[in-house]
Amino acid sequence: MTVLAHSAPKKGCSDAPVLKERGQHEVFCGLTGIIWLHRKMQDAFFLVVGSRTCAHLLQSAAGVMIFAEPRFGTAILEEQDLAGLADAHEELDREVAKLLSRRPDIRQVFLVGSCPSEVIKLDLARAAERLSEVHGPRVRVINYSGSGIETTFTQGEDACLAALVPQMPETEARELLIVGALPDVVEDQALSLLERLGVAPVRVLPARSADEMPGVGPNTVFALTQPFLGDTAAALARRGAHHLRASFPFGDMGTTAWLQAIADEFGVGADRFESVTAAPRARARAAIARQRERLAGKRVFFFPDSQLEIPLARFLTEECGMEAVEIGTPFLHRGLVGPDLERIAAGPRISEGQDVDLQLDRARMDRPDLSVCGLGLANPLEAEGLTTKWAIELVFTPVHFYEQAGDLAELFARPLRRRDLLETHPSRALRVEAAE
Numbered sequence: 001m002t003v004l005a006h007s008a009p010k011k012g013c014s015d016a017p018v019l020k021e022r023g024q025h026e027v028f029c030g031l032t033g034i035i036w037l038h039r040k041m042q043d044a045f046f047l048v049v050g051s052r053t054c055a056h057l058l059q060s061a062a063g064v065m066i067f068a069e070p071r072f073g074t075a076i077l078e079e080q081d082l083a084g085l086a087d088a089h090e091e092l093d094r095e096v097a098k099l100l101s102r103r104p105d106i107r108q109v110f111l112v113g114s115c116p117s118e119v120i121k122l123d124l125a126r127a128a129e130r131l132s133e134v135h136g137p138r139v140r141v142i143n144y145s146g147s148g149i150e151t152t153f154t155q156g157e158d159a160c161l162a163a164l165v166p167q168m169p170e171t172e173a174r175e176l177l178i179v180g181a182l183p184d185v186v187e188d189q190a191l192s193l194l195e196r197l198g199v200a201p202v203r204v205l206p207a208r209s210a211d212e213m214p215g216v217g218p219n220t221v222f223a224l225t226q227p228f229l230g231d232t233a234a235a236l237a238r239r240g241a242h243h244l245r246a247s248f249p250f251g252d253m254g255t256t257a258w259l260q261a262i263a264d265e266f267g268v269g270a271d272r273f274e275s276v277t278a279a280p281r282a283r284a285r286a287a288i289a290r291q292r293e294r295l296a297g298k299r300v301f302f303f304p305d306s307q308l309e310i311p312l313a314r315f316l317t318e319e320c321g322m323e324a325v326e327i328g329t330p331f332l333h334r335g336l337v338g339p340d341l342e343r344i345a346a347g348p349r350i351s352e353g354q355d356v357d358l359q360l361d362r363a364r365m366d367r368p369d370l371s372v373c374g375l376g377l378a379n380p381l382e383a384e385g386l387t388t389k390w391a392i393e394l395v396f397t398p399v400h401f402y403e404q405a406g407d408l409a410e411l412f413a414r415p416l417r418r419r420d421l422l423e424t425h426p427s428r429a430l431r432v433e434a435a436e
């Protein structure tokens, strides 16, 4: 049996100096998470209490649903609300009552705070409590903030899941809790692997419906699938649950290390681990190898955006042969990304937070082959001849576990392929771009 989690270099970038920056940053706000969260929680409604800008962001990011009843919306704060001339609480009560009378399928309502609701200090926690008394126990009303005053867009999911933790019933059962909103098909693959390893019972946060809400207690062991769930992990720990530290399940090696940590905790034998993982690992390795040719030896620069930067830099350097020049992350949460940091060979500059102008200067000096960045930076960098990858795509695309390993590598190979084509056959590159 090969246990890559244990054979990798142990120090890597763990002790690397960290460049800390607290300047202007360029990211989306936490409302963005509603796009994938509403798909995951099938009986939930996300009611943003915000401005027309918030409504436009959601509408343009999620597209307009013409045939389906949408499960997100915006209660728009008008000028009189912002000036304190109207009772926003009364209006909110009316809107929620109207929504629930029209939509009996809704079992959870999230009141999502925004910049405007925070600026006028609208107490959404009090509103959620009051509305839960009126509409509970059938409907649960919970609040969290998706405001752009937070630092980055993936904090929206973290805030949402952390708000769910106090709602989880107490349990003494020894259970594995998988934490993070994955596309159903990817989550099913993970559950199937765990079932074949003999790990049971396994619960998931967020659950697909209100009735499936998992319990939590001193015998709960949880594994995160996303590195941006720091507040959720802290909330679970406060309820007595134990966090399994591991590399995140990206690629062949990351997935194996993640599964190995669970297997060790639940006493899965080495033979069983090998027999369950051998075939999907081989498929993942072969799929990565097809992209590796284009990626190996190329230099990558991560601007801080999704908080996935460190696990992805681990994947690209360890499994795809890339060289990381700078790995920028909005927050460096060693308790969560420590195992990935250990596996990144020493060398790259590690930066936390952002001062966008200074960082752009460093990127211009480094001239990386690929810059992973937010949408706002991609076009200016492309105009300067730097090839880019939009970080937000990594959250919208299924990229976790063995079966997605090739797609994950391909996401990074695609812009390099386009650049090569542009340099050699500009007209063909445009056709490929249109097809993609």
Ligand code: SF4
Binding pocket: 029, 030, 031, 050, 051, 053, 054, 055, 057, 113, 114, 115, 116, 146, 147, 148, 149
């Ligand atoms: S929450 Fe703030 S940053 Fe996000 S769309 Fe609304 S106003 Fe803009």
